Amino acid sequence: MLDLSHMPVVDNHCHPVLLNQQMDVLQFRSYFTEATDASFSEKHVHNSIYYTWFLRQAANFYGCEPKEEAVLAVRNSMNADELLERLLEAARVDTLVLDPGYPLSDQCYTPERMGELGHCRAAKMLRLETLMQQLILAHDNFDDLLERFSTELSDVRERGYCAFKSIVAYRTGLNVERWSKDEAAQSFAEVYSIAIRSGRLRIAHKPLLDYLLHIAFRKAAEQQLPVQFHTGYGDSDTDMRLGNPLHLRDVLEQPEYRSMPVVLLHESYPYCQLGAYLAAIYPQVYFDLSYTIPFVDKLEMLTFTRQALGATPASKLMFSTDSVNVPEMHWVGAIRGRNIIGRVLDELIDADELDQEQAYQIAQLILRDTARAIYKL
Ligand SMILES: [Zn+2]
Numbered sequence: 001m002l003d004l005s006h007m008p009v010v011d012n013h014c015h016p017v018l019l020n021q022q023m024d025v026l027q028f029r030s031y032f033t034e035a036t037d038a039s040f041s042e043k044h045v046h047n048s049i050y051y052t053w054f055l056r057q058a059a060n061f062y063g064c065e066p067k068e069e070a071v072l073a074v075r076n077s078m079n080a081d082e083l084l085e086r087l088l089e090a091a092r093v094d095t096l097v098l099d100p101g102y103p104l105s106d107q108c109y110t111p112e113r114m115g116e117l118g119h120c121r122a123a124k125m126l127r128l129e130t131l132m133q134q135l136i137l138a139h140d141n142f143d144d145l146l147e148r149f150s151t152e153l154s155d156v157r158e159r160g161y162c163a164f165k166s167i168v169a170y171r172t173g174l175n176v177e178r179w180s181k182d183e184a185a186q187s188f189a190e191v192y193s194i195a196i197r198s199g200r201l202r203i204a205h206k207p208l209l210d211y212l213l214h215i216a217f218r219k220a221a222e223q224q225l226p227v228q229f230h231t232g233y234g235d236s237d238t239d240m241r242l243g244n245p246l247h248l249r250d251v252l253e254q255p256e257y258r259s260m261p262v263v264l265l266h267e268s269y270p271y272c273q274l275g276a277y278l279a280a281i282y283p284q285v286y287f288d289l290s291y292t293i294p295f296v297d298k299l300e301m302l303t304f305t306r307q308a309l310g311a312t313p314a315s316k317l318m319f320s321t322d323s324v325n326v327p328e329m330h331w332v333g334a335i336r337g338r339n340i341i342g343r344v345l346d347e348l349i350d351a352d353e354l355d356q357e358q359a360y361q362i363a364q365l366i367l368r369d370t371a372r373a374i375y376k377l
Helices: 025-030 039-047 049-062 068-077 080-091 111-118 128-138 142-152 181-198 206-223 245-253 272-281 298-311 327-350 356-374
Strands: 009-014 093-098 121-127 161-166 227-229 262-264 285-290 317-320
Touching (some): 009 317, 009 356, 025 039, 025 068, 039 049, 049 068, 049 327, 080 327, 093 111, 093 356, 121 128, 128 142, 128 181, 142 206, 206 227, 245 272, 262 272, 272 285, 272 298, 285 327, 285 356, 317 356
Parallel strands (some): 093 121, 161 227, 285 317
């Protein structure tokens, strides 16, 4: 059995955790579903394979009964700093690559503090749609907006970010199209008037969003900066039909974007084979394997890991957890990712596809080395 338990990981996509870790059962459960309807926490989460498995791991870690109330009682008795420190240390994290765009920053640990408590490196990415929303609210003139947006996306590494992240899949879909400047300006005028009236903005206006994304892609390509795209399974507002990574074709085909590494997040679940295929074909595409969210069970994780390794060179795959809100996720995702990758590599050794040493090197690429290189950590 390939033992990867000591191998440090670069978690190439995860989120900050909440400052307030005191919570009741329903709140805790709500973090283990992407559904927003309250009935899921009340009736369904505790019947998911993922959550029942998770409770056993947590009970083992905390040394308590494998019961929900017991796990909650132990974790709630610890202060948040202590909880975070214990779990991140046990996860053996080399680097957390954090998306601070979610949850709201005033409710969360900063990336810097997470790094301190985890005794690891913390890098962060810049969420493009959040920046767009802030800048639109602050500019009544389209040309001024464009200029400021371009400036904010220049010298990105000096500004402390190692990647861009786009949630366009949640908003208008991965089929990012070309629009004329006039069309984008007209869309901006509509968006601006709505935003000013309500004082807030959730950008979901395709001509404007797509137009700004193309600016961001040019900037990313100039700086060889990776862009992480949410693909597949995610927030309940996503239109899964447009979360299929094949919709990125026009962006991937664009010669001027070839120097922009594209990371397809969350194994594009359930479009796993399609995402893995793109990573196998396009030189700039990388495929993220995340082991906390989607909330799927071990058998399903084995399947997508097999599909990815089966079709795609290992140097195009990167590990993540996509953990968020509670630090147990950062911990359990690292444990599980190592375990699943180890099992699949074992199967490949048994099938005489790999030897032990090759398997170990592949694990190292997926768990750490490729991410280090791509994000220039
Ligand atoms: Zn995420």
